[in-house]
Amino acid sequence: MKDFVLPDRDFGTPAAKSKQMVTLNIDGFDVTVPEGTSIMRAAAEAGIPVPKLCATDSVDAFGSCRLCLVEIEGRNGTPASCTTPVAPGIKVHTQTSKLKQLRRGVMELYISDHPLDCLTCAANGDCELQDMAGAVGLRDVRYEAVETHFRAKDTSGGANPQWLPKDDSNPYFSYDPSKCIVCSRCVRACEEVQGTFALTIQGRGWDSRVHAGARADSFLTSDCVSCGACVQACPTATLTEKSVIDIGTPDRAIVTTCAYCGVGCQFKAEMRGDELVRMVPYKHGKANRGHSCVKGRFAYGYASHQDRILNPMIRDTIDEPWREVSWAEAMEFAANRMKAIQQKYGRQSVGVITSSRCTNEESYLVQKLTRAVFLNNNTDTCARVCHSPTGYGLGQTFGTSAGTQDFDSVEDCDVALIIGSNPHSGHPVFASRLKKRLRQGAKLIVVDPRRTEMVEGAHYKAAHHLALRPGTNVAIVSALAHVIVTEKLYDEAFIRSRCDWAEFEDYAEFISDPKHSPEAVELLTGVPAEEVRGAARLYATGGNAAIYYGLGVTEHSQGSTTVIGIANLAMLTGNIGRPGVGVNPLRGQNNVQGSCDMGSFPHELPGYRHVKGAEVRAIYEKAWGVEIDPEPGLRIPNMLDAAVEGSFKGLYCQGEDILQSDPDTRHVAAGLAAMECVIVHDLFLNETANYAHVFFPGSSFLEKDGTFTNAERRINMVRKVMAPKQGYADWEVTQMFANAMGAGWTYTHPSQIMAEIALTTPSFAGVTYDRIEEMGSIQWPCNDQAPEGTPLMHIDGFVRGKGKFIRTEYVATDEKTGPRFPLLLTTGRILSQYNVGAQTRRTQNTVWHDQDVLEIHPHDAETRGIRDGDFVRLASRAGETTLRAEITDRVSPGVVYTTFHHPVTQANVVTTDFSDWATNCPEYKVTAVQVSPSNGPSEWQESYEAQASLSRRIAAAE
Amino acid sequence: MSHDSNWQTKLITMANQIARFMESKPHAEGVAGLASHINDFWEPRMRRQLFDILDQGGTGLRPLVIEAAPQIRRPATA
């Protein structure tokens, strides 16, 4: 099998960024490196590794182990090569008799205080201490230490106070202090790479020990977020993945892409046979640069969870138990039903939902299924419920829905404006990169109803936190623009050259109206006017200013308007078209970007081209040999409405759980129940499958080839590291079904699907698997004009020509509080869980989050007689549920907050069917609710549970 | 095909939401914008329901929707 790993050498210290080059001589060879490079790194680049223990290239050098000593001609002593920068013309020797002797001495000391149980150690063969003992030629240890850190008992048989027991509290890695050499690589990784500052070295000299959190803490109870950076940095077995302890060391690695969030981290899947031993973040991954979060690094156990369904299943009605059948029988059953439905109710009576978790190639095939085989445009994707307003808003203003930057851009940003997003939880690796920049002095503005972890943390604090009332985004964004325009902080030269000046004047007149001033909207938004003014001034004048936004912007009835407002801000201040600035939608799921690119929306063919365009249809009519319907199809909420009304009867739903993820659960359930054929294609019997007639078992991202496109438009390779447990990759299943419907498709590898995408979609014209292999990843557009892809958009001009200012009138949501529902509910996510939790709930990540809780302000709790931890009833006009309350001032009075990771909570029973005016993206972020004490599950929760367990029955095989 | 009054209520809300956005534009642009938005994003079934509402006098719809109606594509009857 081909090994896809580029040499992943450790150069000892991070690369220097200087453009000034310096030439020096190391062991007789001339080496040229950027100024500021360490001698250690220069030597490594010349292929001369200097022995080292405390240095690694993910963190700054510390110079504590004294193993990396070198001699420099004309200088006294033996400086540490990791902390000594290069200088022009110096002559360095890395191996002299003096150095050899010194290094052996150092190693002898380390080894005398180390348990020599190498043969049974989990790091055997993967231990830098072992390697260095070999490298320096250590042959004997001349003395036996009396005092050690590794013997549980001292020589007289008493307990050794220096010995500390293992800390196994973290579910994924263990900390064995007896093997620690106190190199502090872990501490530095936690600070510099992750930015959590959970680890410290406590004590001094001989007494110094690594510790997580305060004295009484374990890893689990400390601030540790289990990102794994320390484990990766540790040169010994002290911090080791439990999977390595259980299985043994891996023997090969395949580079692939995380299937959780839109950051798109690349990992080495390290294997032994076909068993996955561990996932190690890949240094050459351009989104993550060698870092990861707990989900991608550790939470992959769901792929082999016992709940996974491995056989296709069918049933005539949803109150029957499932029957396991062969693939052939399942295909025939499903195809016959769909054909019958179309015959009886018409061509438009069926449709598909593509998945934001599946690959680009798989989404492409699913939308092709509806367009080329069902012959309608009824395709939608779960991106509907998150970023569809981004598509509309940025499309209208800039001419493309594309996020404007790559993640590297954050390194040049001076002011980060984060709106309705909590990257700390939702996009952790991006958050780490942002926090690093904040520690270097960049300023931060957070617009969020809740005091999220982004507002304040280790060594950063937002200059302004605009804690607005949910539902007033447009008012706040307009107020920011009002200040920028009326205080003349805008960039006139940029606007004149890059935007339409007349449109700007119209917009300026509109926004200058005093009704948009921070003072005028203060009562509405609850944000002090001075804070808004301060934030606007900082954003407009603080240097490179970048906007990062998330679902807190889009999931509103005015989501699209807010996106337009955000685009206006960036255009006003000229923060577009160079590193460090831009408008960056943080996409939720791993392939939200890709599923949108691939034509999953009912009005657009791949590449965001409207179906009404005859020339675009002609491309596909030629490629597919069918006539393409020129009318837009149904969006998810419309499909459900049409189902209830009786004209939509069949759905193929790949890798999505609309019953749990979509708002107003009762309405979704009613829509699904009204259909005659629901095909669910997923890893697990998800909630939607309770209403399904056909179940196609899905394959995990470890089991297939393909590509994901992350939030920076970066097309990353997903590689098959093991065979699909249920026999077929998802694209093969879709193809089998299409062929059962008479399609006659003949793809034998996803690269052929990508070839078809490239052939038909201009922004993908230059994309091939070979090209992605070569470059590691590609950011679209990639074509003749941009053969290397496009890291930054709109550099010399907007995609649509001139940037377009559009008026953004604030319209209060119809979702209003009143006497019956006096509080506003807003929803979000937490770090360890992902979306509806289908994957993360089936991993040990549940130790950090075993249920959804309702955050409520002490004041609101008190007036309702609610204590911390109480069961409470959460009711809206749509429905009610129960969950436990957490009393906290992270939320303002009048606002409550919960997550939606657990199906028993059914938070979406409460959310309503209100949606964005332009795109129908549901208004998750604002629901008027009441909260009251409760004794237990609501009626709906109970009847739902009963229906679900009935529906999940699988008939015993005869 | 049955006429689901619930769905009609929703469509009225949706059309009015679009109208509220378009109302802030210069009038003619707003009318055209509303019509083309509905033409571009509403599946024929939805437009058919909208015309049912309009044909019955358009009760509940904001004036801009009614004004834009002639520019909205009427779908062929099912």
Ligand code: SF4
């Ligand atoms: S735990 Fe590992 S990385 Fe941390 S100080 Fe000890 S040996 Fe070094």
Ligand code: SF4
């Ligand atoms: S796992 Fe991450 S957060 Fe936890 S201690 Fe290690 S580096 Fe810090």
Ligand code: SF4
């Ligand atoms: S969940 Fe996101 S941040 Fe975490 S490893 Fe995966 S891609 Fe990276």
Ligand code: FES
């Ligand atoms: S590697 Fe340079 S002092 Fe440890």
